[in-house]
Amino acid sequence: MSDLPTWYFVGLAAVFGALVGSFLNVVIARLPKGLSIVHPRSRCPRCERPIAWHENIPVVSWLLLRGRCRGCKLPISIRYPLVELATSLLAVACVRNFGPTPWAVAAFVFLAALVALTYIDLDHWLLPRSMTVPFIAVGLGASLLPDGPGIASSALGAAVGFASFAALGFAAERILKKEALGGGDLWLFAMIGAFLGVKALLPVALFASAQGAAIGVVLLSRAKRKAARSAIPADAAEAVTALPPPKPTGDEELDAWVPPDGAVPFGPFLALGAAEYLFFGEKLVAWYLSVISFQG
Ligand SMILES: [Zn+2]
Structure with a gap:
């Protein structure tokens, strides 16, 4: 070859x-x-x-x-x-x-799944478990390939990815008194852990949150401006600035739930963070560690 x-x-x-x-x-x-x-x-x-x-x-x-x-x-x-x-x-x-290499094929399979999940989440605020769960299995299998993270890191990645998001969602729910993380995000994060290994989880979560927050601020201010221009009653404009309502959990059929203007689902940012880690992660983490050790 x-x-x-x-x-x-x-x-x-x-x-x-x-x-x-x-x-x-x-x-x-x-x-x-x-x-x-x-x-x-x-x-x-x-x-x-x-x-x-x-x-x-x-x-x-x-x-x-x-x-x-x-x-x-x-x-x-x-x-x-x-x-x-x-x-x-x-x-x-x-x-x-x-x-x-076989790992290039596995990485592409992972990215293709992320593309589909990104657009499904943007359209429906839904990450179908019928897709994320089988791809956790694919990730576990692919981890054994040369250049893969290895089965131990992959299995731990899936478990820790799921558990950490479940714990975070539970804590946020207690504090905000409403569901804060969609049920589908847990399985997506577990899938990312299965493909990239356990040490990818923290960088991916950081990349996703930073970019999600940046885009969220832009979209919210744009929605606010739009609301101000069209001079809707104050309470409607206020609803735009509030936290996005919980997205439907899991695989229920599509319902009449409509996200507010200016809100974005989190799944696409997790997918983006995972793709960034796949291509640049090791370099970014190495650079970050070298900066810390240089200062320390
Ligand atoms: Zn036609």
């Missing part, structure tokens, strides 16, 4: 990643609704026109169709090609970082 040039694997990863991204779009749209992700073929939601294979080429088809259904001209969300492009780039990043 190693006598093939690097560009060959990078090209292969780019194409394979885009195809996986196309599949993730289907997963994101159907899995939370409990629909099959294999049947039926994708159709236009308005004119029911089946999408032919040549209209389903990642990124390219969307550009050729100029983002519209060929039958009824219904606009197709730009999110579809963006998910395909992002997944393609993540596959390339895995090959460039880890080489053409």
Whole structure:
């Protein structure tokens, strides 16, 4: 394998990643609704026109169709090609970082699951256990690969990830007198621990909270400004600044619960923190430790 040039694997990863991204779009749209992700073929939601294979080429088809259904001209969300492009780039990043190795494949599987979970959480404020729990098992298996964290660190990562978030949620619930962390976040954090090992948990939690807080402040102030502009009664504007209400726990069917303006789910930030740790974690932690030891 190693006598093939690097560009060959990078090209292969780019194409394979885009195809996986196309599949993730289907997963994101159907899995939370409990629909099959294999049947039926994708159709236009308005004119029911089946999408032919040549209209389903990642990124390219969307550009050729100029983002519209060929039958009824219904606009197709730009999110579809963006998910395909992002997944393609993540596959390339895995090959460039880890080489053409089994661990690169495992890292990509992990990232692809995180992409799907991110968009499902953004759409529905839900992290389906039907996805996170099987991927904990995949992470435990992948930990045995060369470059993997090893089974002990992986199993401990899953257990500590789950327990620490459960304890944190319990404490926050006692203090805030309401549910503070969604039930789905526990399983996602356990899945991250299974793939990256126990020592990744603290850095991932820190990356996620820091970026979540930064984005949260921006979105809240924007929502506040919007509320002020549209001059809704004061109590409505106040509701925007309050803590986001608890998100639905686990796998209940989608209900009428609507998140307030300016609120964001935490799952995408955990996913972002995990991806950052996967690619840069060791370097960031080593740098941090060297700074501390230099001062101390
Ligand atoms: Zn159509």
